[in-house]
Amino acid sequence: MLVDIVICVFLVIGGLFGLVGSFGLLKLRDTMQRLHAPTKATTLGIGGVLIASMLYFLLIKGSFSFHELMITLFLLLTAPITAHFLAQTHISLRMKQADLPESGGAYGWSLFDDPPVMDKPSEPAAPPQAPH
Amino acid sequence: MITYALVFTMACFGLGLLMNLWLLVRGPGRADRVLALDTMVINVVALLILYGIRQGTGVYFEASMLIAMVGFVSTVAYCRFILRGGIIE
Numbered sequence: 323m324l325v326d327i328v329i330c331v332f333l334v335i336g337g338l339f340g341l342v343g344s345f346g347l348l349k350l351r352d353t354m355q356r357l358h359a360p361t362k363a364t365t366l367g368i369g370g371v372l373i374a375s376m377l378y379f380l381l382i383k384g385s386f387s388f389h390e391l392m393i394t395l396f397l398l399l400t401a402p403i404t405a406h407f408l409a410q411t412h413i414s415l416r417m418k419q420a421d422l423p424e425s426g427g428a429y430g431w432s433l434f435d436d437p438p439v440m441d442k443p444s445e446p447a448a449p450p451q452a453p454h
Numbered sequence: 455m456i457t458y459a460l461v462f463t464m465a466c467f468g469l470g471l472l473m474n475l476w477l478l479v480r481g482p483g484r485a486d487r488v489l490a491l492d493t494m495v496i497n498v499v500a501l502l503i504l505y506g507i508r509q510g511t512g513v514y515f516e517a518s519m520l521i522a523m524v525g526f527v528s529t530v531a532y533c534r535f536i537l538r539g540g541i542i543e
Contacts, residue, residue: 330459337463344470360493389515407533412485
C-alpha cells in the first residue's frame with residue numbers, strides 16, 4: 323500500500339509538472355521566456371514519471387532495468403544543449419547586434435562577428451624577383 | 455490506485471501535447487515552432503513510458519529512448535539548418 327502511494331505521488335507530481343511546462347509554453351510572452359518552461363518544468367515532469375516507472379518495476383514487478391536511468395541521463399544532458407541552440411536561433415533570427423549587451427571580451431558575439439583570424443603559419447617569403 | 459494516477463498523468467501529458475500542437479500552429483517564429491516540436495517529443499516519451507507501466511512490460515523503454523535520441527538530433531539539426539543554412543559542414 324505504501325509503495326502504491328509513493329508511486330502515485332511521483333506520477334501525479336510528474337504529470338503536474340509536465341502540464342505546467344506545456345502550459346507555460348503557451349502562457350509566456352517572449353521566446354526567451356518560453357524557453358524556460360519546457361527545459362525546466364517538462365524535464366522535471368518526465369523525471370518524476372521515470373522515477374515512478376523505476377519504482378513500479380522494481381518494487382511491484384520485481385525487475386530492475388537501467389533504461390529509465392539512461393533515459394533520465396540522456397534527457398537531462400540534452401535539455402540544456404537544446405535550449406542553447408534554440409536561444410542562438412532566436413537571437414540570430416530576431417535580434418540585432420545593437421540590442422545585445424557587450425560581450426565583455428576582445429571579440430563580439432560569435433553569432434554576429436566573424437571568427438577571429440587565427441595566426442596563419444608564416445608562409446615562406448616570396449622569392450625575390452629577379453631584377454629586370 | 456495506480457491506475458487512476460496513470461490515467462491522470464496520461465491526461466496531463468496529453469493535454470500538454472495539445473498545447474504544444476497549438477503553439478506549433480500559432481508560434482510567431484521558427485524558433486518557437488522548433489521549441490514546440492522538441493517539447494512534443496519529450497511529452498511523447500513520457501506517454502510511452504506511462505503506457506509501458508500500464509501494460510506492465512519494459513518493451514517500450516527502448517522505443518522511448520530511441521524517440522528521445524531522434525528528437526534531440528532533429529532539434530539540433532533544425533537549429534543548425536536555421537543558423538547556418540546547412541546541417542553538415
